[in-house]
Amino acid sequence: MVLEVRNVTKIFQRKGKNKIIANDNISLELKEGEILGLLGQNGAGKTTLVNQILGLVTPDSGEITLLGESVYQSPIRTRSLCSIQPQSQVPLGFLSPKQAVSLMGKVRGGKKYNPKRLDMLFDALDMGKWANKEGQSLSGGARRLTAFCMAVIVPGKLVILDEPTNDVDPVRRRYLWNVIRDLTKEGTSVILVTHNVLEAEKAVDQVAIIHDGRIITQGAPTEVKGSVSNHMRMELSLADDRSELDCPGWANSFHSNGTRIIYSMDASNVSQSIDWVKNLVDKGIVNDYSLSPTTIEDAYIELTSNKVVSS
Amino acid sequence: MSLWSHYKYVFQLQFLRNAGFLIFMALIQILISVGIVIGFTYLIPAPDTKTILFLATGAPTIILIITGLVILPQQVGTAKSDGYMEFMRTWPVKRSVILGAETFMWIIITVPGIVVASLVAHFMFSPGYDISWTVVPALLMIALTSIGVGYGFSYLLSPTASLGISQVIIFGALMFSPVNFPMDRLPEWLQTLHEILPIYSMAEVMRASLATTTFDATLGNYINLLIWCVIGYGGAIIILNRK
Numbered sequence: 001m002v003l004e005v006r007n008v009t010k011i012f013q014r015k016g017k018n019k020i021i022a023n024d025n026i027s028l029e030l031k032e033g034e035i036l037g038l039l040g041q042n043g044a045g046k047t048t049l050v051n052q053i054l055g056l057v058t059p060d061s062g063e064i065t066l067l068g069e070s071v072y073q074s075p076i077r078t079r080s081l082c083s084i085q086p087q088s089q090v091p092l093g094f095l096s097p098k099q100a101v102s103l104m105g106k107v108r109g110g111k112k113y114n115p116k117r118l119d120m121l122f123d124a125l126d127m128g129k130w131a132n133k134e135g136q137s138l139s140g141g142a143r144r145l146t147a148f149c150m151a152v153i154v155p156g157k158l159v160i161l162d163e164p165t166n167d168v169d170p171v172r173r174r175y176l177w178n179v180i181r182d183l184t185k186e187g188t189s190v191i192l193v194t195h196n197v198l199e200a201e202k203a204v205d206q207v208a209i210i211h212d213g214r215i216i217t218q219g220a221p222t223e224v225k226g227s228v229s230n231h232m233r234m235e236l237s238l239a240d241d242r243s244e245l246d247c248p249g250w251a252n253s254f255h256s257n258g259t260r261i262i263y264s265m266d267a268s269n270v271s272q273s274i275d276w277v278k279n280l281v282d283k284g285i286v287n288d289y290s291l292s293p294t295t296i297e298d299a300y301i302e303l304t305s306n307k308v309v310s311s
Numbered sequence: 312m313s314l315w316s317h318y319k320y321v322f323q324l325q326f327l328r329n330a331g332f333l334i335f336m337a338l339i340q341i342l343i344s345v346g347i348v349i350g351f352t353y354l355i356p357a358p359d360t361k362t363i364l365f366l367a368t369g370a371p372t373i374i375l376i377i378t379g380l381v382i383l384p385q386q387v388g389t390a391k392s393d394g395y396m397e398f399m400r401t402w403p404v405k406r407s408v409i410l411g412a413e414t415f416m417w418i419i420i421t422v423p424g425i426v427v428a429s430l431v432a433h434f435m436f437s438p439g440y441d442i443s444w445t446v447v448p449a450l451l452m453i454a455l456t457s458i459g460v461g462y463g464f465s466y467l468l469s470p471t472a473s474l475g476i477s478q479v480i481i482f483g484a485l486m487f488s489p490v491n492f493p494m495d496r497l498p499e500w501l502q503t504l505h506e507i508l509p510i511y512s513m514a515e516v517m518r519a520s521l522a523t524t525t526f527d528a529t530l531g532n533y534i535n536l537l538i539w540c541v542i543g544y545g546g547a548i549i550i551l552n553r554k
Contacts, residue, residue, distance in 0.1 A: 079402065079403040086397065088393070090394075090395070091390075091393045093330075094330045099327055107321060107403070
């Protein structure tokens, strides 16, 4: 086991304010070469958990071990074994991506640092044209990818990626997932912190959904989806964003986002729902629709919110 | 990995990240220090050699104060608000290595200003420099105190608060501190305050090594600097290691 988090609780007490239970009795395990998707809403407690794993914050109770040794025993060992790509952009200043990544490689690896790995990463992510440009003039995506490379240039046992695909274009996102996969083949485990549930579903081996400081479900993506029962989802797009549709009787929940509406239903109601939506298409209220098995996003929304969500 | 190689690479990382800014600041400091030596002579009609010597031996102290207590806290404030500070805390190096590497970076940028201002003053006014061997350790000690205290308060306080303090310091150091003029011109309460604060001791130690035949620094001045230096760096390291 690379990482073991056991019954970790962290409470923040601010003067004159109510205490915030950021992590409430959290337990997790991560095997070698596994990718864990840590999902949760804003303020759910993901960052607090990550900071405790890195040894930057001490839990009030519970224990975190990395390769069998407490992360607090030797903070420098912990920070050598774990690297992180933070959620906020890393301000590169006058550093070029090449300088930033190679220097971080030397800080992390010393003599073990292999410059060929930098070329390999820049190639794999198609970053060549930015390699020698001043960091502060680069686009958000280029800076995000640089921060990613800084985290994986000399990978330890655990790499934590906090929203690594933010600002990154769709083509390079695919490259990025390939690099992450390759990383795990070499035995590095990955924690992926994200809101982007659909993207995470394709990449992760394990999912943990954290809500109000507690892990409400964890397991393989199929298990997590199963925990919300074996649902189907219908996604439709409205012709006009002012039209309002009620939640039909066959739907268990629905989630709307502009002209996009997602219904979740039992498999037995599929034919009924198709009749319903065909009627709407004929009337011109709905442009198109699709039907698919439940995704992690549906499970995530159902688990972390009330029945009807509108965003 | 050895401490030295960590130090080397962290220094390169921080130095190159700030390179453009540091060059700009070094140039500004040349302007400020030359400005103090020449500009203040406009303020004082027909200054005597002693007055000019005061200004010329005060300018390096002002440079070190500006670097450690004004520019540095502003940079720390920025690093705090844009998340870079938090990112540095995740590096697999001792926090004291980061502080040490950055300290060296800040000291380097003060050197051009100090050297240029002293040369300009010497060739324009020949105010009577008499440089002692103690100039290097004195300079280091003053720089370390100023930088240490700068780290201490900027790590402890919010970026806005430390920005405010650094504005007060720059004004106070130029106008209300016995750096460019003798202490006895100040009101008594301010004299007492300066016996405690490090600015007066910095100025005295600097003067005693740049014009060793004219000025003396007391043992008390050195002890004062040492105490502030330890408080500054100690505080900064405690805050960096805080969980």
